[in-house]
Amino acid sequence: SQQGEEDPQALSIQEGENATMNCSYKTSINNLQWYRQNSGRGLVHLILIRSNEREKHSGRLRVTLDTSKKSSSLLITASRAADTASYFCAGFEGYSGGGADGLTFGKGTHLIIQP
Amino acid sequence: GAGVSQSPRYKVAKRGQDVALRCDPISGHVSLFWYQQALGQGPEFLTYFQNEAQLDKSGLPSDRFFAERPEGSVSTLKIQRTQQEDSAVYLCASSARGGGIYEQYFGPGTRLTVT
Numbered sequence: 001s002q003q004g005e006e007d008p009q010a011l012s013i014q015e016g017e018n019a020t021m022n023c024s025y026k027t028s029i030n031n032l033q034w035y036r037q038n039s040g041r042g043l044v045h046l047i048l049i050r051s052n053e054r055e056k057h058s059g060r061l062r063v064t065l066d067t068s069k070k071s072s073s074l075l076i077t078a079s080r081a082a083d084t085a086s087y088f089c090a091g092f093e094g095y096s097g098g099g100a101d102g103l104t105f106g107k108g109t110h111l112i113i114q115p
Numbered sequence: 116g117a118g119v120s121q122s123p124r125y126k127v128a129k130r131g132q133d134v135a136l137r138c139d140p141i142s143g144h145v146s147l148f149w150y151q152q153a154l155g156q157g158p159e160f161l162t163y164f165q166n167e168a169q170l171d172k173s174g175l176p177s178d179r180f181f182a183e184r185p186e187g188s189v190s191t192l193k194i195q196r197t198q199q200e201d202s203a204v205y206l207c208a209s210s211a212r213g214g215g216i217y218e219q220y221f222g223p224g225t226r227l228t229v230t
Contacts, residue, residue: 030215030216031216042222044221045218045219045220048217048218088157092214092216100163100171101160101214101215102163102171103148103158103160103219104160105150105157105159
């Protein structure tokens with residue numbers, strides 16, 4: 001079963017604009033990760049935020065986590081054509097939640113950057 | 116260094132045939148995961164190995180699915196008597212340390228089509 005629900009399902013913006021994607025999840029998590037998938041490079045890890053963190057930055061990426069609302073957001077600043085891909089949030093329930101030992105992915109947001 | 120590799124990249128099987136999908140994780144990675152990704156969906160967890168031990172197989176959809184990692188490195192996912200609903204991309208991922216707490220490195224996947 002899918003853990004996360006990304007919102008929106010699809011997003012199209014102009015190059016240079018910022019892109020924001022949201023993720024809501026159902027159960028308690030140990031950490032939440034964001035991945036990018038495109039046909040060229042497959043599924044690639046972007047950033048991991050632990051349940052006791054509220055915000056994390058990596059280059060042009062900014063991730064927030066609100067465990068009380070069971071939600072996370074991914075912001076990509078100054079978007080580029082190469083950012084065109086599907087973006088997935090993935091929760092690890094693991095030890096605290098008693099869930100599976102693998103990640104539970106959402107359905108993804110398909111992001112298109114228009115040149 | 117080399118990433119996670121999977122073979123074959125594409126497999127067409129007739130309904131009822133058995134298939135074997137191979138995963139070569141990053142050398143030295145303790146954890147190995149298998150996921151199934153249907154078209155337009157996020158990956159779904161199948162099973163997890165820590166070294167040669169299969170610690171979680173809660174995601175395997177039926178007893179037709181079997182995975183092994185006998186020497187703690189290469190893994191094989193076997194599907195017996197394939198059905199059309201088995202058509203999907205099968206992704207393998209490895210992680211340097213135990214469990215889903217850490218980032219996972221994904222292979223390119225094997226696209227299985229059952230006719």
